[in-house]
Amino acid sequence: MASCPLICDTESWKNLKTHVEDIKKNHLRDLLKDEERCKSMIVEHDGIVLDYSRQQVQKETMEQLFKLAEVAQLKEKINKMYSGEKINSTENRSVLHVALRAPRDAVIYSNGNNVVPDVWNVLDKIKSFTESVRNGSWVGATGKALQDVVSVGIGGSFLGPLFVHTALQTDGEASESAKGRQLRFLANVDPIDVARSTAGLNPETTLVVVVSKTFTTAETMLNARTLREWISSALGPQSVAKHMVAVSTNIELVEKFGIDPNNAFAFWDWVGGRYSVCSAVGVLPLSLQYGFSVVEKFLNGASTIDDHFYSTPFEKNIPVLLGLLSLWNVSFLGYPARAILPYCQALEKFAPHIQQVSMESNGKGVSIDGIPLPYETGEIDFGEPGTNGQHSFYQLIHQGRIIPCDFIGIMKSQQPVYLKGELVNNHDELMSNFFAQPDALAFGKTPEQLTNEKVPHHLVSHKTFSGNRPSLSILLPTLTAYNIGQLLAMYEHRVAVEGFIWGINSFDQWGVELGKSLASQVRKQLHSSRTAGEPIKGFNYSTSTLLQRYLEAESGISSASTVLPST
Numbered sequence: 001m002a003s004c005p006l007i008c009d010t011e012s013w014k015n016l017k018t019h020v021e022d023i024k025k026n027h028l029r030d031l032l033k034d035e036e037r038c039k040s041m042i043v044e045h046d047g048i049v050l051d052y053s054r055q056q057v058q059k060e061t062m063e064q065l066f067k068l069a070e071v072a073q074l075k076e077k078i079n080k081m082y083s084g085e086k087i088n089s090t091e092n093r094s095v096l097h098v099a100l101r102a103p104r105d106a107v108i109y110s111n112g113n114n115v116v117p118d119v120w121n122v123l124d125k126i127k128s129f130t131e132s133v134r135n136g137s138w139v140g141a142t143g144k145a146l147q148d149v150v151s152v153g154i155g156g157s158f159l160g161p162l163f164v165h166t167a168l169q170t171d172g173e174a175s176e177s178a179k180g181r182q183l184r185f186l187a188n189v190d191p192i193d194v195a196r197s198t199a200g201l202n203p204e205t206t207l208v209v210v211v212s213k214t215f216t217t218a219e220t221m222l223n224a225r226t227l228r229e230w231i232s233s234a235l236g237p238q239s240v241a242k243h244m245v246a247v248s249t250n251i252e253l254v255e256k257f258g259i260d261p262n263n264a265f266a267f268w269d270w271v272g273g274r275y276s277v278c279s280a281v282g283v284l285p286l287s288l289q290y291g292f293s294v295v296e297k298f299l300n301g302a303s304t305i306d307d308h309f310y311s312t313p314f315e316k317n318i319p320v321l322l323g324l325l326s327l328w329n330v331s332f333l334g335y336p337a338r339a340i341l342p343y344c345q346a347l348e349k350f351a352p353h354i355q356q357v358s359m360e361s362n363g364k365g366v367s368i369d370g371i372p373l374p375y376e377t378g379e380i381d382f383g384e385p386g387t388n389g390q391h392s393f394y395q396l397i398h399q400g401r402i403i404p405c406d407f408i409g410i411m412k413s414q415q416p417v418y419l420k421g422e423l424v425n426n427h428d429e430l431m432s433n434f435f436a437q438p439d440a441l442a443f444g445k446t447p448e449q450l451t452n453e454k455v456p457h458h459l460v461s462h463k464t465f466s467g468n469r470p471s472l473s474i475l476l477p478t479l480t481a482y483n484i485g486q487l488l489a490m491y492e493h494r495v496a497v498e499g500f501i502w503g504i505n506s507f508d509q510w511g512v513e514l515g516k517s518l519a520s521q522v523r524k525q526l527h528s529s530r531t532a533g534e535p536i537k538g539f540n541y542s543t544s545t546l547l548q549r550y551l552e553a554e555s556g557i558s559s560a561s562t563v564l565p566s567t
């Protein structure tokens with residue numbers, strides 16, 4: 001990408017900085033009185049409603065943010081992404097997760113090749129493989145049908161599929177077709193996670209899917225070897241062919257590991273790990289559990305948002321609006337965190353997934369051209385479903401720090417409502433809180449109101465809510481596979497919008513490398529100390545001491561004097 005000045009040096013950025021002072025003069029409780037303003041801040045698309053009237057913005061703020069987007073060449077950057085330009089310049093890769101859910105007849109190029117036929121070849125292969133497992137024509141080594149699946153992978157090879165799996169459990173069609181089947185995930189290398197993921201499973205009826213883009217990730221490969229051992233010690237080494245399959249971009253390593261390449265499902269270097277849930281990474285395990293036709297609906301939902309993002313003017317473009325508002329909160333109002341609060345238990349794994357999508361993408365310190373940035377990028381994402389979060393961390397959000405919140409609600413619950421004669425049913429109770437919380441944050445409660453309510457004087461300050469705390473509300477019609485796809489794509493593109501404007505590369509992740517290489521040094525040390533009694537060397541005093549204690553506890557190496565000074 002051609003080198004360009006930092007966005008903070010542009011007039012548009014500076015104008016927004018000045019504009020902050022004007023905005024701070026307005027309390028949200030006053031801004032919310034202006035119905036014309038509120039009306040202009042409710043945007044609908046394909047059943048989704050976004051209401052951003054509780055953001056600390058005026059019409060003028062939005063105009064200035066659109067101007068900033070223009071100056072940052074947002075539209076051009078989106079076009080470059082969709083046309084397969086290598087916008088991930090530090091890895092020399094296209095960024096084409098949109099191709100993973102494109103219709104069969106779409107044409108999307110990377111490196112001069114239309115990638116859509118490759119995508120559909122893999123999807124067709126997944127469809128036929130998963131049908132054969134589900135209908136019992138693919139059986140395990142002892143002739144039994146495979147009912148249970150353990151998907152081994154970490155980071156992007158885990159969080160997205162886990163989020164979608166958890167969300168799909170409320171979809172009537174999905175849960176019907178999952179009857180009698182289990183899908184589990186093994187991500188952490190912690191032996192406890194290994195034990196939990198296989199507890200109660202019978203290797204004879206279990207299929208292990210090893211999911212790793214690189215097929216080199218230490219944790220995943222160790223877990224894959226452990227499960228290979230779990231299968232082959234029970235059923236013999238030949239059984240691996242029937243009980244283990246893989247998803248990777250590195251088919252050579254898959255074969256080296258001992259998995260038949262015919263049982264490998266490919267994806268491509270133009271799919272970032274954290275953007276890979278719509279590739280075989282998610283589609284394979286989810287289709288094993290729910291059937292391909294359910295997962296296809298999820299892909300369709302994501303694809304319609306891809307079209308919306310690509311072609312809708314910014315004023316009505318939901319991912320663009322979400323991205324600009326986040327950027328406004330982080331870079332101009334100075335709020336570094338964001339809470340993702342779905343009022344829907346089935347979305348309990350949404351925030352952990354978005355943590356990776358957002359923080360691994362936008363937590364950067366230099367521009368795409370390598371220039372150190374004088375401004376912060378990325379935000380600290382966290383979240384829990386409401387109302388659980390209300391009984392946990394909302395205290396801080398209401399009276400402590402200012403944390404912009406995303407409230408996500410579902411209009412029509414997928415679950416039947418049983419209770420009769422109560423004031424409201426369970427879904428109404430949940431949604432009463434969804435509607436109430438944003439107003440509590442925005443309006444707050446003044447000392448005058450409390451005094452009028454005869455609150456004792458010494459409690460007035462404790463019970464005062466400053467208000468003026470920004471949030472936005474997203475309503476989804478219901479939570480089908482299709483809606484889950486929409487939600488995913490909205491958030492993926494929001495992250496891209498922010499990154500494009502900050503002028504960073506949102507698609508690399510060099511920040512994860514240093515820890516990995518230091519762990520490899522420690523791994524070697526642990527091995528040589530255990531197997532050859534080698535003294536600890538090459539680490540600083542603190543790490544050496546901790547390692548020493550660890551080895552003493554584990555294997556009885558007793559003398560702290562074996563610690564040598566670092567070299």
Ligand SMILES: O=P(O)(O)OC[C@H]1O[C@](O)(CO)[C@@H](O)[C@@H]1O
Nearest residue numbers: 155156157212213214217273512
């Ligand atoms: O799919 P892989 O190659 O095993 O990588 C897993 C995860 O590790 C990371 O590289 C971070 O360490 C993520 O970006 C990625 O999603």
